[in-house]
Amino acid sequence: MDEPLRRYLTELVAVCADLLGAGLHGSYAAGSVGLGAYQPGRSDVDVALVCADRLDRAVAGELVARLRHEALPCPARGLELVVYRREVARSGTPEPGFEVELNTGAGMDFRASYGPADRPAADGLFWYALDRSILHQSGRTLSGPPAAEAFADLAPDDLRRLIGEALRWWLALPVPPGEVPAPGAEDAVLGACRSWVRLRHGVWLPKVAAGRRLLADAGPLVDATSTDLVERSIAARTGGTPPTGPSAREFQRRVLAALGDPVPPAAHRPA
Structure with a gap:
C-alpha cells in the first residue's frame, strides 16, 4: 500500500x-x-x-x-x-x-x-x-x-446467479460498433475472467491474475482469439491499447454461455 x-x-x-x-x-x-x-x-x-x-x-x-x-x-x-x-x-x-x-x-x-x-x-x-x-x-x-x-460468503446457487446477472448487465450496455479501441473494455474482459475463475476454482483473484489463470487453464474458452484479447486487456491495464467494445462483449457472451446462462442479444448504439 x-x-x-x-x-x-x-x-x-x-x-x-x-x-x-x-x-x-x-x-x-x-x-x-x-x-x-x-x-x-x-x-x-x-x-x-x-x-x-x-x-x-x-x-x-x-x-x-x-x-x-x-x-x-x-x-x-x-x-x-x-x-x-x-x-x-x-x-x-x-x-x-x-x-x-x-x-x-x-x-x-x-x-x-x-x-x-x-x-x-x-x-x-x-x-x-x-x-x-x-x-x-x-x-x-x-x-x-x-x-x-x-462478512459471510454467498451460497453457491446465489453466487452463480449473481455472477450471471452481472455478466448480463454488462452485455446490456450499448457499445459503439466497429474495430475502435474502447477504454474500459479491458475491465469488462478481465472481470469476466474473474467471474469464471471464481466459479471454476472457488477463489476471487485480481483481474490481471484472473486473466492469466483463465489462459493457463487452456479450457474451452481459450483459443487464439481469446488469448490475444485477454493478453491485450492485461497490457491495457498498464497503458497498452484496449480491445474493442464488440470483441469484449463477444468474450463476455462466451463466458456467460459457458456458465450455462441465457445469453441476451447484442446491444449497440450508433457510432
Missing part, C-alpha cells in the same frame, strides 16, 4: 470512529486494495463499514458530508464506500442490504444512496453481495474483527 493511500485510509477510519463511536463494528478495504492489486492513478478505493445497528438518517448524512472528496480528498480516482449493518454482513444474503453508499472523488460522479430503494435497479443491485463475498475472502481489516468473521 502506498503512503498517500495508507494516510487516507487511516484518516477515513478515524472520521468514521469519531462519528459512529461504539456503533462502528469494523472497517475494511475491499476491491483492488483488499486483493492486493491497487494501482495508483487507476484504481478506486473501495471501503466497507460494518455498523452495529441501522443508521439514523441524520448520522448517515453526516457520514457522507465528512467523507466526500471535498471534505476528505481521496488520493485515487475516487472512493466507493458502502455501509452495512452487522447482521446483514454476517448473513450471506444475496440482497443489497446496505445502509449508505457513497461514490465521491475527482474522477467519478458524486452519488449518495441511503438504502437500496435509492439505487436505480438499472445500475445493478447484484454488486453488493458479490463485494461481500470478496470481502469474506480477501477484505483488508482496517479496524474491528477479521473480514472473514465480519
Whole structure:
C-alpha cells in the first residue's frame, strides 16, 4: 500500500470512529486494495463499514458530508464506500442490504444512496453481495474483527446467479460498433475472467491474475482469439491499447454461455 493511500485510509477510519463511536463494528478495504492489486492513478478505493445497528438518517448524512472528496480528498480516482449493518454482513444474503453508499472523488460522479430503494435497479443491485463475498475472502481489516468473521460468503446457487446477472448487465450496455479501441473494455474482459475463475476454482483473484489463470487453464474458452484479447486487456491495464467494445462483449457472451446462462442479444448504439 502506498503512503498517500495508507494516510487516507487511516484518516477515513478515524472520521468514521469519531462519528459512529461504539456503533462502528469494523472497517475494511475491499476491491483492488483488499486483493492486493491497487494501482495508483487507476484504481478506486473501495471501503466497507460494518455498523452495529441501522443508521439514523441524520448520522448517515453526516457520514457522507465528512467523507466526500471535498471534505476528505481521496488520493485515487475516487472512493466507493458502502455501509452495512452487522447482521446483514454476517448473513450471506444475496440482497443489497446496505445502509449508505457513497461514490465521491475527482474522477467519478458524486452519488449518495441511503438504502437500496435509492439505487436505480438499472445500475445493478447484484454488486453488493458479490463485494461481500470478496470481502469474506480477501477484505483488508482496517479496524474491528477479521473480514472473514465480519462478512459471510454467498451460497453457491446465489453466487452463480449473481455472477450471471452481472455478466448480463454488462452485455446490456450499448457499445459503439466497429474495430475502435474502447477504454474500459479491458475491465469488462478481465472481470469476466474473474467471474469464471471464481466459479471454476472457488477463489476471487485480481483481474490481471484472473486473466492469466483463465489462459493457463487452456479450457474451452481459450483459443487464439481469446488469448490475444485477454493478453491485450492485461497490457491495457498498464497503458497498452484496449480491445474493442464488440470483441469484449463477444468474450463476455462466451463466458456467460459457458456458465450455462441465457445469453441476451447484442446491444449497440450508433457510432
